[in-house]
Amino acid sequence: MQDNARRQLRQLLGPENFLEEREDCLTYAFDASEGACLPEAVAFPETAEAVSEILAIANTHRIPIVPRGAGSGLTGGAVPLSGGIVMTMNRMNRIISVDTDNLQAIVQPGVITARLHAAVEAKGLFYPPDPASMDICTIGGNLAENAGGMRAVKYGVTKDFVMGLEVVLANGEIIHTGSRCIKDVVGYDLTRLFVGSEGTLGVITRAVLKLLPLPEGKQTLLAAFGAMEAAAQTIADVIKSGIIPTTMEFMDKHCIRAVTQYQDTGLPVDAEAVLLIEVDGTPHAIETGIKRVQAVCTANRALSVDVARDVADQERLWQSRRAIHAALGLVWPRWEEEDIAVPIARVPKMVRRIDDIAKETGAFIVCFGHAGDGNIHVSLAPHDKNTPHEALTQARAAILKDAIALEGRIAAEHGIGLIKRNQIGWNLDAPTLNLMRQIKGLLDPNGILNPGKVFPSTLTCSAPFGH
Amino acid sequence: MQDNARRQLRQLLGPENFLEEREDCLTYAFDASEGACLPEAVAFPETAEAVSEILAIANTHRIPIVPRGAGSGLTGGAVPLSGGIVMTMNRMNRIISVDTDNLQAIVQPGVITARLHAAVEAKGLFYPPDPASMDICTIGGNLAENAGGMRAVKYGVTKDFVMGLEVVLANGEIIHTGSRCIKDVVGYDLTRLFVGSEGTLGVITRAVLKLLPLPEGKQTLLAAFGAMEAAAQTIADVIKSGIIPTTMEFMDKHCIRAVTQYQDTGLPVDAEAVLLIEVDGTPHAIETGIKRVQAVCTANRALSVDVARDVADQERLWQSRRAIHAALGLVWPRWEEEDIAVPIARVPKMVRRIDDIAKETGAFIVCFGHAGDGNIHVSLAPHDKNTPHEALTQARAAILKDAIALEGRIAAEHGIGLIKRNQIGWNLDAPTLNLMRQIKGLLDPNGILNPGKVFPSTLTCSAPFGH
Numbered sequence: 001m002q003d004n005a006r007r008q009l010r011q012l013l014g015p016e017n018f019l020e021e022r023e024d025c026l027t028y029a030f031d032a033s034e035g036a037c038l039p040e041a042v043a044f045p046e047t048a049e050a051v052s053e054i055l056a057i058a059n060t061h062r063i064p065i066v067p068r069g070a071g072s073g074l075t076g077g078a079v080p081l082s083g084g085i086v087m088t089m090n091r092m093n094r095i096i097s098v099d100t101d102n103l104q105a106i107v108q109p110g111v112i113t114a115r116l117h118a119a120v121e122a123k124g125l126f127y128p129p130d131p132a133s134m135d136i137c138t139i140g141g142n143l144a145e146n147a148g149g150m151r152a153v154k155y156g157v158t159k160d161f162v163m164g165l166e167v168v169l170a171n172g173e174i175i176h177t178g179s180r181c182i183k184d185v186v187g188y189d190l191t192r193l194f195v196g197s198e199g200t201l202g203v204i205t206r207a208v209l210k211l212l213p214l215p216e217g218k219q220t221l222l223a224a225f226g227a228m229e230a231a232a233q234t235i236a237d238v239i240k241s242g243i244i245p246t247t248m249e250f251m252d253k254h255c256i257r258a259v260t261q262y263q264d265t266g267l268p269v270d271a272e273a274v275l276l277i278e279v280d281g282t283p284h285a286i287e288t289g290i291k292r293v294q295a296v297c298t299a300n301r302a303l304s305v306d307v308a309r310d311v312a313d314q315e316r317l318w319q320s321r322r323a324i325h326a327a328l329g330l331v332w333p334r335w336e337e338e339d340i341a342v343p344i345a346r347v348p349k350m351v352r353r354i355d356d357i358a359k360e361t362g363a364f365i366v367c368f369g370h371a372g373d374g375n376i377h378v379s380l381a382p383h384d385k386n387t388p389h390e391a392l393t394q395a396r397a398a399i400l401k402d403a404i405a406l407e408g409r410i411a412a413e414h415g416i417g418l419i420k421r422n423q424i425g426w427n428l429d430a431p432t433l434n435l436m437r438q439i440k441g442l443l444d445p446n447g448i449l450n451p452g453k454v455f456p457s458t459l460t461c462s463a464p465f466g467h
Numbered sequence: 468m469q470d471n472a473r474r475q476l477r478q479l480l481g482p483e484n485f486l487e488e489r490e491d492c493l494t495y496a497f498d499a500s501e502g503a504c505l506p507e508a509v510a511f512p513e514t515a516e517a518v519s520e521i522l523a524i525a526n527t528h529r530i531p532i533v534p535r536g537a538g539s540g541l542t543g544g545a546v547p548l549s550g551g552i553v554m555t556m557n558r559m560n561r562i563i564s565v566d567t568d569n570l571q572a573i574v575q576p577g578v579i580t581a582r583l584h585a586a587v588e589a590k591g592l593f594y595p596p597d598p599a600s601m602d603i604c605t606i607g608g609n610l611a612e613n614a615g616g617m618r619a620v621k622y623g624v625t626k627d628f629v630m631g632l633e634v635v636l637a638n639g640e641i642i643h644t645g646s647r648c649i650k651d652v653v654g655y656d657l658t659r660l661f662v663g664s665e666g667t668l669g670v671i672t673r674a675v676l677k678l679l680p681l682p683e684g685k686q687t688l689l690a691a692f693g694a695m696e697a698a699a700q701t702i703a704d705v706i707k708s709g710i711i712p713t714t715m716e717f718m719d720k721h722c723i724r725a726v727t728q729y730q731d732t733g734l735p736v737d738a739e740a741v742l743l744i745e746v747d748g749t750p751h752a753i754e755t756g757i758k759r760v761q762a763v764c765t766a767n768r769a770l771s772v773d774v775a776r777d778v779a780d781q782e783r784l785w786q787s788r789r790a791i792h793a794a795l796g797l798v799w800p801r802w803e804e805e806d807i808a809v810p811i812a813r814v815p816k817m818v819r820r821i822d823d824i825a826k827e828t829g830a831f832i833v834c835f836g837h838a839g840d841g842n843i844h845v846s847l848a849p850h851d852k853n854t855p856h857e858a859l860t861q862a863r864a865a866i867l868k869d870a871i872a873l874e875g876r877i878a879a880e881h882g883i884g885l886i887k888r889n890q891i892g893w894n895l896d897a898p899t900l901n902l903m904r905q906i907k908g909l910l911d912p913n914g915i916l917n918p919g920k921v922f923p924s925t926l927t928c929s930a931p932f933g934h
Contacts, residue, residue, distance in 0.1 A: 101703055101812035124709065148650045157650055160627075173898040181808035182840040183615045183624055183879035185663050186894045187921065188903045192659035196652050213709040236568055242591065242680040284751045341648035345568035373649040412650035427653045431640040435910075436655045442909050443902075454654065 001040045001084065005061040009043065009085075012053050017044040017091070028086040029465070031068070032133075035076035035418050037461035039066070039086040046091050048166060048174055048205035054087060055203065056172030058448050066450050067199040069109065069141030072133040074337065075417030077145060077198045081452040083462045089140045092205065095119050103211045104163060104180060109140025109204050113147075116209075126214040128155035131413070143204050146196030148413030150247040153372035154280075155212075157413065159195045166206035167194050170444040180208055193439070198415055199450040201443045215280035218246060219290050220314040222306045223297040224271035228252070228355075231273035232348025234300045235371050238277070239344060241296055243289045248372025249276040249321055252351065255328075255368045256320075262327035265320040268303045275371070276321050324368055332364075332381035336392055338399055342408035344374045353402045354378060362387050363395035375412040400426060416454050425456060468507045468551065472528040476510065476552075479520050484511040484558070495553040496932070498535070499600075502543035502885050504928035506533070506553040513558050515633060515641055515672035521554060522670065523639030525915050533917050534666040536576065536608030539600040541804065542878070543885030544612060544665045548919040550929045556607045559672065562586050570678045571630060571647060576607025576671050580614075583676075592678040595622035598880070610671050613663030615880030617714040620839035621747075622679075624880065626662045633673035634661050637911040647675055660906070665882055666917040668910045682747035685713060686757050687781040689773045690764040691738035695719070695822075698740035699815025701767040702838050705744070706811060708763055710756045715839025716743040716788055719818065722795075722835045723787075729794035732787040735770040742838070743788050791835055799831075799848035803859055805866055809875035811841045820869045821845060829854050830862035842879040867893060883921050892923060 009018055019025065019042040029036045045051045058065045064084030071078050080086050093110035100123050107116060113134040120127050130149035131137055137147070143165070148157040164178030177190040194202055225231040235248060251259070251274045259265055267274060275297070279289035290307060297305045308314040328335060342350045351367055354376075358365040362383050369377035378399055380392050400410045400423060410427045411420055425433055437455060452459035476485055486492065486509040496503045512518045525532045531551030538545045547553050560577035567590050574583060580601040587594050597616035598604055604614070610632070615624040631645030644657040661669055692698040702715060718726070718741045726732055734741060742764070746756035757774060764772045775781040795802060809817045818834055821843075825832040829850050836844040845866055847859050867877045867890060877894045878887055892900055904922060919926035 099810075099812075100707060102810040103706065104810075146652050146656070152649055159656065169898070169902070173902075175899040175902055176896060177899070179808075179876055180810045180874050181842075181876050181879065182619055182811070183808045183837070183842045184876045185613050185878045185880060185882055186876050187883065187891055187900065188668070188906060189613070189626065189659040189663050190899070190902065190906075192656040196656050201655070213711065216709075239570065240567060242683075244680065282752065282755065284755070285749065288749065288751070341646075341650045343566075343569040343571075343647045344649070345566075370650070375648075375650045407647050409646055409648050409651045409653050411652045412648065413652060415652055416654065424654055429643060431636070432642040432644070432657070433654065434640075435636070435642055435657065438909055439655060439657075439906070442905055 001063055002061055005057055005063060008057050009041070009054065013043055013045070013050065017046065028068070028088065029080070031071040031073045031076060031078035033074050033076040033079065033417065033419060035079040037079050037081050038083065038463040038465050039080040040083045041085050043085050043087045044091045045087060048168060051087070051168045051203050051205050052172040052174055054085070055168055055170060058085065059171050059446055062446055062448060064451050065448050067144070067203045069138030070133070070136045072137045073141065073145060073415060073417065075415040075419040077415050077417035077450070077453060079418055081418065081459055081461055087203065089138065098123050098125065100125060102180065105209045105211055107139050107207055107209060109138060109143065109207070111139045113137050113139055113142055120211055121214055124214050125211040127161065127209060127211055129158045129161060139207060140204055143195050143207060144197065144199050145415045146413070148370070148375060150249060150370055152370060152375070153248050154244045154246045159192055161210045162191055162195055162207060163210050164208040165191055165194055165204055167202040167204055169202050170446065170449050178208065198417060198454055200440060200454050201449065216282050217286055218278055218280035219286045220308045220317045221277045221290055221293055222317045223275045223277070223302040224268045224304045225273045226270055226301070226303050228273050228351060229348065230300045230302070231275055232351065234275060234297055235347060236345050237296045237300065238293055241292050243279065243292050245277045245289070245293065245372060246280045247278040250274070250369060250371035251321070251324070252367040254366040255324060258327040258331050258366065259320045259323050262323055262330060263319070267320065271303060274320070276317065328366060328379055335379040335381050336396065338378040338380070338396055339375070339412050339414040340378065340399060340403040340408055340410060341375045341412035342403055342406045344372065346406045346408070347371050347374055347376065350376060350403060350406055350408065354399060357395050357398045357402070361395040361398065362391045365395065418453060421454055422456050424454065468530055469528055472524055472530060475524050476508070476521065480510055480512070480517065484513065495555065496547070498538040498540045498543060498545040500541050500543040500546065500884065500886060502546040504546050504548050505550065505930040505932045506547040507550045508552050510552050510554045511558045512554065515635060518554070518635045518670050518672050519639040519641055521552070522635055522637060525552065526638050526913055529913055529915060531918050532915050534611070534670045536605030537600070537603045539604045540608065540612060540882060540884065542882040542887060544882050544917070544920060546885055548885065548926055548928055554670065557605065565590050565592065567592060569647065572676045572678055574606050574674055574676060576605060576610065576674070578606045580604050580606055580609055587678055588681055591681050593681040594628065594676060594678055596625045596628060606674060607671055610662050610674060611664065611666050612882045613880070615837070615842060617716060617837055619837060620715050621711045621713045626659055628677045629658055629662055629674060630677050631675040632658055632661055632671050634669040634671055636669050637913065637916050645675065665884060665921055667907060667921050668916065683749050684753055685745055685747040686753045687775045687784045688744045688757055688760055689784045690742045690744070690769040691735045691771045692740045693737055693768070693770050695740050695818060696815060697767045697769070698742055699818065701742060701764055702814060703812050704763045704767065705760055708759050710746070710759050712744045712756070712760065712839060713747045714745045717836060717838035718788070718791070719834040721833040722791060725794040725798050725833065726787045726790050729790055729797060730786070734787065738770060741787070743784060795833060795846055802846040802848050803863065805845040805847070805863055806842070806879050806881040807845065807866060807870040807875055807877060808842045808879035809870055809873045811839065813873045813875070814838050814841055814843065817843060817870060817873055817875065821866060824862050824865045824869070828862040828865065829858045832862060885920060888921055889923050891921065
């Protein structure tokens with residue numbers, strides 16, 4: 001970074017909002033992926049105007065800018081590959097309004113997702129997107145990554161709750177997409193272009209989010225199956241029954257065994273698959289829904305169907321799902337992870353294919369995830385100490401290719417980032433990928449916004465450390 | 468159009484799919500707006516490949532292309548302002564699949580909306596968008612205009628049901644946006660860029676649409692109020708009560724009087740506003756919902772609350788709403804129309820403002836529309852034979868300005884097209900409009916796609932006729 005640029009930024013932000021010491025920069029070298037790279041400075045803008053001025057300076061001096069929230073991303077989206085400035089949005093953390101009359105909230109990007117949940121629920125409203133990291137991640141990060149979660153089956157993902165955005169472009173211009181109106185056909189819909197663009201097209205400084213009335217209650221059911229096929233058929237039959245559950249989570253046999261070794265879950269010892277299903281709504285809708293789901297489970301020869309007796313008992317049923325990460329951590333410390341999606345009804349086929357891939361490659365593979373929305377999280381480990389690392393690499397590639405063959409996607413809710421940038425072309429045809437590149441070129445002609453991400457690239461870290 | 472281009476197109480499409488006679492072209496000079504302009508030819512492609520070849524030829528020879536469906540648009544979007552070729556998508560009218568397992572349909576653009584409704588409902592599924600023209604309009608037109616309808620209160624508009632698109636770009640390249648997966652973060656979300664782009668960015672040749680389970684039933688309630696304020700408060704209170712009705716339609720006093728003169732509606736003679744509210748779901752949800760809505764109406768001193776006794780009786784209640792166009796037609800043959808949106812809770816304020824504008828300008832103004840989603844349809848006529856036409860022009864401008872002051876939009880569900888192209892800058896700040904223009908320039912560098920639409924322009928019809 002040139003000295004005059006540094007001086008301008010110091011003057012603009014002041015010493016509290018512009019950190020240049022190596023130890024400060026180190027903290028912002030990482031996200032929750034394995035990637036790391038040292039930035040030259042960390043900026044903490046407090047207003048859209050400050051973001052605009054930072055970007056104008058950066059654009060003039062060709063300084064890379066990596067916007068970030070909590071850094072809980074799993075694909076390296078917030079790793080500052082080319083150094084430059086990490087722009088942390090956490091100090092823009094105001095919930096500007098929670099509007100009960102219009103069912104919407106206006107927020108700054110640094111608001112922690114769980115804080116928004118609490119704020120709107122206190123007013124009888126509901127913001128459904130619930131990424132697993134919701135206690136630490138921010139709305140800005142959720143928007144940039146189009147974060148998903150467990151409630152997507154019924155409610156959709158982050159993009160389905162964004163009505164409008166304020167975005168600062170690479171050249172410092174501030175634009176406004178969408179509006180506070182349900183119906184709005186004034187010009188092109190630019191909102192979705194920025195949602196999920198992983199900080200490569202602009203910096204989101206405000207969002208109008210759509211809210212729903214808070215469901216009156218919810219109920220949980222855990223069903224264990226002796227065969228994968230039976231669980232898979234249950235998922236399909238529930239969807240066909242006209243009930244859309246809030247969540248429909250799935251654990252395979254390896255996952256069940258890991259969790260059972262970790263804690264007493266009370267699951268049948270011969271369970272090959274578990275479904276954890278939640279239904280929400282009015283007491284009557286919950287009762288009807290749970291009964292129908294129960295009947296579908298029984299018709300598909302569930303080994304056990306456990307309906308929570310009360311709110312506290314719901315927690316008990318969720319324990320096995322929540323224990324997955326800790327339980328898998330005891331089995332193997334450094335799992336590799338994939339995050340794929342297929343059309344809902346193809347989840348069983350995909351899970352069977354993953355089982356075959358494990359056998360073919362010698363990788364040890366565990367599946368769990370959001371079966372009801374077609375999103376499977378795949379964790380890979382060496383089968384034993386003789387398993388070569390290529391087995392895992394080979395297995396991961398095979399999983400992505402098979403997902404694609406089923407009209408699926410190589411990234412469902414964790415982004416493309418750094419980790420999958422060179423596989424993106426597997427999922428997108430050349431003219432489509434080319435148009436995306438052209439849009440990137442139009443919005444960020446100097447390539448200052450999060451360089452080296454999303455698109456195929458050989459760019460590596462400009463400032464590795466600790467080696 | 469150059470002779471060699473004509474020859475290429477004749478050869479490509481054959482005489483049945485490429486019409487050049489003046490009488491054939493005349494049919495495609497119009498849409499449902501007042502605009503009209505004669506094209507030089509009409510093309511009827513039957514495949515995406517044909518669309519691609521037509522566009523490649525047109526792009527090379529700089530021939531304007533105006534894609535259209537049924538031509539039921541109200542803002543001149545399908546009027547071929549620069550002549551060239553009208554590309555009618557009606558022969559690409561296959562419902563490729565209705566997938567009950569994955570809750571989605573794959574369709575070509577020429578499918579009539581009501582035909583899709585029937586096809587999916589026969590399988591117990593539901594495609595909510597219901598523009599008033601649904602018996603004749605096409606899905607392609609709905610996508611290009613981001614069509615709304617009455618069920619937007621609960622379900623949203625066309626854009627909320629699009630998972631993916633096949634689009635032919637101006638240069639003939641075929642791209643694929645989105646996918647068949649609920650969760651998908653592979654690259655930029657280009658789907659919404661094309662939905663609502665009014666044929667100016669590309670030609671949609673296939674769509675993956677999201678479906679829902681068909682609600683088990685529905686129930687209708689008609690409430691009459693002695694004061695606008697009471698009706699308005701009812702709308703707000705219903706939304707706050709935690710019930711989201713399927714539809715919440717509104718008619719003002721002028722509208723009620725016109726309809727009452729036209730047919731016996733049984734409405735109280737002193738009614739100043741009417742709400743027509745529909746609730747759908749399970750029988751229990753309907754019963755609970757209608758009771759709660761009824762209570763809200765009563766608490767707001769409704770003059771009458773009429774709940775349909777059965778399905779046939781629901782039709783009776785809908786009669787007054789359906790009679791609006793015919794009834795207004797008897798009052799005045801050539802109404803001018805506006806289509807605005809405001810945040811839901813600001814509907815009462817907007818309706819009061821419109822009342823004031825009528826008084827201030829001397830225009831006669833009738834309001835009805837989708838109060839539950841903030842969309843008001845405003846019909847304007849001269850107050851009497853002495854009213855100058857400027858009064859209407861002045862009133863329309865004042866309505867748009869006041870909608871904007873309430874954070875509303877100058878176009879809700881009828882597009883910008885030709886009619887509002889010079890007002891779009893009232894609603895969009897310069898950097899935002901500029902980015903939209905740049906995107907247009909990127910996707911259609913030769914400006915062949917629907918020239919003169921959406922953006923401010925002085926382009927007038929190149930081939931007027933009948934004068």
